[in-house]
Amino acid sequence: MQTRPRRYHHGDLRAALLTRAGETLEEKGPGALSLRELARDLGVSHAAPSRHFKDKQALLDALALAGFERLLATLTASQETAGESFADRLGALARTYVGFATANAELLDLMFAVKHDPEASEALVKAAHSMGGLAAELITQAQRRGEVREGPLETIAIPIFSTLNGFARLAVSVTLPSATLDRDLEHVIAHTLRGCAPDSPAPR
Amino acid sequence: MQTRPRRYHHGDLRAALLTRAGETLEEKGPGALSLRELARDLGVSHAAPSRHFKDKQALLDALALAGFERLLATLTASQETAGESFADRLGALARTYVGFATANAELLDLMFAVKHDPEASEALVKAAHSMGGLAAELITQAQRRGEVREGPLETIAIPIFSTLNGFARLAVSVTLPSATLDRDLEHVIAHTLRGCAPDSPAPR
DNA sequence: CCCTGAATGTAGACGCCGACAACAATGATG
């Protein structure tokens, strides 16, 4: 009753390593991630992973990169089903982002970790910047609609992304009580909208 | 030419471990932190640290806690030399916070890490919340001065802290080019001030 | 169809690590 023929070659060990690593990462934290245990889980010798990742760090980097791609895809999708107004679109973005963060806490930690291999960093920075592109699109469009104040892109995009990412991390860390989390997120969205609003042209 | 008499008892090994650990943490990252190497550096046997920290995690937790205390002290000091206006005080807070973050990148990572011992978490959460207290004071005072819109505290404090912490982490992570960092910070401060401003009572 | 070389996986070894236990020196308290 052997589950699998146990071929000499696994088929797609690289992908299997990544998915399994992602699972144990969320389950038991990054400290519990060991290449040897991973290999054992996949029924493969302890040195096999080194054929696909030269390093433990290389695997972590690949994991982070995949995380960025997944997050980017999710965020992009959220924009397609959102309404037209800036408030709608920003809200959708924020809720999606925080949703991803709470569902993938450890992964987010990894993605924004300080330490990465220099060459992997290149790819990671590129991935992170493509998220910046998403924000840029959102903002320039809203500026055209007159829903966001004028000014160079980065004076708006960076604060927005800071807030988003910052709140996501607070939510994930123990710092914030999870009971009021949804309400807090709405406060954050409202606050951000205020900060983006055009100078009120004589209200009342 | 022995540097020290090498007494059997170190004197204050616990403190020495913490400071040395803090140094190597910033220098070589958290992965390079090993209890054994720490012990070697301090000229002490490999098992000596276990008398002061039951665990490697316990040492990390203590490090994080010390970090919170240091950060809190720095932030508090920044408020004492700042001006009266909300803009001044928030600016001072933000610049100090980001300064601490860039100077202690790895430590900040540690402080807001997802994983901590449950019992240590208690102390850590308490420390984090005392920072919230600082923010609360800042805000209620500004509300009294009419420089910040009315409303329950957390609708303002949480967005502010999210932004601050989020920007600090962006700055530290590779994501943001360090060249424009100071300018970006000013944008973030300005944006935050906008978000906090009272509903403009008929401008012009 | 086989041969050959590149991918991929295996087996073994090395040094380092964190944790534990048994023991030794020190210092405080009476």
Place this chain on the structure above:
DNA sequence: CATCATTGTTGTCGGCGTCTACATTCAGGG
């Protein structure tokens, strides 16, 4: 000065990441 808790030491254990040498499989050209 006797006693006992504190603090440090030595030795050991299993697990880990990485390296090297070797085995199996696969793909492509003769």
